[in-house]
Amino acid sequence: MKYILWIFFAGALALGGGFVYIYSQVRFDAYSIIDYKPKLTTQIFDRNNELIANIFEENRVYVKYEEIPSRVVEALVAIEDTSYFEHGGINYEAIVRAVIKDIKAGRFVEGASTLTQQLVKNLALSSEKKITRKIKEIVLAIKLETELDKEQIIERYLNHVYFGHGYYGIKTAADGYFRKDLKELSIKEIAMLVGLPKAPSSYDPTKHLDLSLGRANRVLERMYTIGWLNEEEYRKGILEEPAVFDDTLSKNKAPYVVDEIIKEVSKRVDDIRTGGYKIYSTVDLNVQKMANEALIYGYNEILKRDKKANANILNGAIVVTQPQTGHILALVGGVDYSKSSYNRATQSARQPGSSFKPFIYQIALDEGYSVVSQLADIARSFDMGNGKEWTPKNYSGGFQGYISLKSALTQSRNLATINLLNDLGLSSVRAKLSNIGFQNIPENLSIALGSFGISPVNFAKFYSMFPNEGEIVEPILIKYVENSFGAVVNYEAKKEQVLKPEQAFLMIDLLKNVVNNGTGRNAKINGIQVAGKTGTTNNNIDAWFCGFTPDVQAIIWYGNDDNSPMKKIEGGGRTAAPVFKKFMETYIKQYPTVRRVFEQPEGVYKGIYNGVDELYTNDSPLPEIIPANEIIQEQENNGLMF
Structure with a gap:
């Protein structure tokens, strides 16, 4: 009996020792389970809390x-x-x-x-x-x-x-x-x-x-x-036999948007694919779909007009924002992400052409010009240095002599704009453009025709100054990010007041005229005020339309990825403006409560000049009109009457 007890004791001791030995080998594994920290999926949602995409190493949403x-x-x-x-x-x-x-x-x-x-x-x-x-x-x-x-x-x-x-x-x-x-x-x-x-x-x-x-x-x-x-x-x-779905794991409904959001959030965190974040974006998936469909529509129309166009290099981009908040409602960086993930809305730097002219004209208004100030739409040659001369031409050819600032912008007259820039002073205008944030502005008069590169999303930032009462708002894609513990980081759009509200409204009125009576007619929509500007660069390489209503702004671009020319008929008015119209008509059907009329701020007045109603401000007053009998008397006094 004694030996049996010793054997039992020895066995128990060995078993206990074995347990302790094995536990010493695996005890750290126990704590990895106790302090459980799995790899979690980060989810991106649109402004209506609809899932845009999952981002992960292991696709896991914790419950x-x-x-x-x-x-x-x-x-x-x-x-x-x-x-x-x-x-x-x-x-x-x-x-x-x-x-x-x-x-x-x-x-x-x-x-x-x-x-x-x-x-x-x-x-x-x-x-x-x-x-x-x-x-x-x-x-x-x-x-x-x-x-x-x-x-x-x-x-x-x-x-x-x-x-x-x-x-x-x-x-x-x-x-x-x-x-x-x-x-x-x-x-x-x-x-x-x-x-x-x-x-x-x-x-x-x-x-x-x-x-x-x-x-x-x-x-x-x-x-x-x-x-x-x-x-x-x-x-x-x-x-029961339930319906089973074979979805992609990422469920990515807006890949160009998702790529940009990943880049932005990754600036603050290094575990975006494993940290289980919830990213609430500014994007509206309904608007994203509208924008994508409108962009493809415009792309297909180009291919219909030009049977020789290369569908593999022809592309486009569209950025839709709320100019007052900077929220990006839609961002489409190309016509087909599966063929090219290159985001032309954020990564490209294309010349804006005449769509840049409003910024030159805005400087003129702020310098005391009025909407009826006379500009010289005449041919001139400019010394570019190194023995070179530049003799620009109007897109439609010819010249009209002296025309009003309003008419020059409405018709997008190149010569009038260049002469205006020359009169304002190149160095002065460049300084003012730099002050509001434009970069890489050339040191020559060609800037009047938008001869520098800019991305559509960056252009949307500067265009926001017009519908947003002179305040530039930087476009943002993210409202806030919530981590797996519930802590929230908010994203705020940077804002800067660069114009007086009344001065910005003068430009709105001018750009409304561009759409109603000028190069932007194809963007006109019944029942809602639209303001905007077309842009076409040399040899029809780029085609733009930058337009806005009181609540929504859309920047649209088309061109070939290799910077080769499109067909001569392609330009901002024919190529991009109809896309704005198609998009906005769909948008206002989906969101019928959108504002239809621009609100006029204080400090904008209406006067009559040559029998026509015109807007003016204290900084951009209308010139005094001398009655006809006084003009005749002055001519007689100067010996000009025969």
């Missing part, structure tokens, strides 16, 4: 235990570990049964893993079938049960395990396979999900629906057998 329906827990426990809430991490009876079967078979044919052991195996250990690994698994399972409660273990399990099709965690799988939140799932859908971890590839319902339904039925049968489903629920579940 807390209290948000998991009880039916999900019941189904999981029923099929995987019925005594889960009774054992301490190890089901000894199941182990004995499994060992007997394994001995009879002479190999591993059945395991006896509890949910706790499965979590250990998935998170900390390999799946190899060795005794040492199994012992480590048991040790860790016991340790977990002393550190975590049952609900915490279930939460980790359901968030960590792989559900096939690239989905990690049950919340991700529910949305991916069924486009539903967990609380919206039917009992059959729940059964399909909890049955997946056993063999995710084999039971993937997008590939093997019959096997997935069969596995789900076994889950339902088990729940019914142990009394967790009544007969009606069981029968209904067996007969």
Whole structure:
């Protein structure tokens, strides 16, 4: 008896020592489960909280235990570990049964893993079938049960395990396979999900629906057998065949937008693909779709007009903003992202051509010119240095002599604009343009024709000064970012007042005239005031329309990626302006409460000049009109009458 006690004691001591030894090897693995920090999916949402895209290394959206329906827990426990809430991490009876079967078979044919052991195996250990690994698994399972409660273990399990099709965690799988939140799932859908971890590839319902339904039925049968489903629920579940979706993992609905958001957020965080952020953008997916369709429409129209056009290099971009807030509602950087991910809306630097003229004219207004000031639309040659002369021409040819500032901008007269710039002083104008933020402005008069590069999104920034009462607002794509702990970082648009409101309104009125009576006629829309400017560069390389209504602004560009010319007929008025019209007509149908009329600020007055109503301000007053009899008398006094 004494020897038996010694043998028992020695065995217990050896067993205890072995436990301590194995625990010392795996204790750090236990803490990786206790202090669980999984790789989480970052999600990008539009302004209406609709998902734009998922960004991830492992596609996992976390769900807390209290948000998991009880039916999900019941189904999981029923099929995987019925005594889960009774054992301490190890089901000894199941182990004995499994060992007997394994001995009879002479190999591993059945395991006896509890949910706790499965979590250990998935998170900390390999799946190899060795005794040492199994012992480590048991040790860790016991340790977990002393550190975590049952609900915490279930939460980790359901968030960590792989559900096939690239989905990690049950919340991700529910949305991916069924486009539903967990609380919206039917009992059959729940059964399909909890049955997946056993063999995710084999039971993937997008590939093997019959096997997935069969596995789900076994889950339902088990729940019914142990009394967790009544007969009606069981029968209904067996007969149900849910709709299954085969979506892409990213669900990316606006790839050009997503690329830019990733770049922007990555300036502040280095774990955007694993940190589980929620990014709330300024984009409206409805508007994004409208803009994309309008851009493709314009692209196809160019191809119809020019059968020789190269569809592979012809491209375009459109940026839609709220000028008052800077919020980007839509950003499309090309006609087909799958063919080219290069974002022409943000990365390109194309010459704006005549669409830049409003900024020259605005400087003139602020210098005391009025809308009726006379400009010289006459041919001139300019010394460019190094023995070179520049003799610019009007786009439509010819010249008109002296014409009003309003007429010059409405008709987009090159010669009048160049002569205006020359009169204002090149260095003075360049300084003023630099002060408001323009960069890379050439040191010659060609800037009057927009002879420098700028991206559409950057151009949208400067154009915002007109509809936004003289305040430049930098376009932004992000409203705020929330991390996995609920902390929020807000993004604010930079703003700078550069004009008086009344001076900006004078330009609005001039640009309305461009649309109503000038080169922008193809952008005119019944029932809403539109202001804007066309732009066409030398040899028809670039075609622009920069337009806005009281609430919405759209910058549109077309051209060839290699800077080769388009057909001679392509230009801002024919190519880009109709795209603005198509987009805005769709927009106001979707959002009929949009403002239709520009609000006139204080300090803008109406006067009559040569029988025509004209606007003026204190800084841009109308010239006095000398009555006709005084003009005749002055001519007689000067000996000019015959």
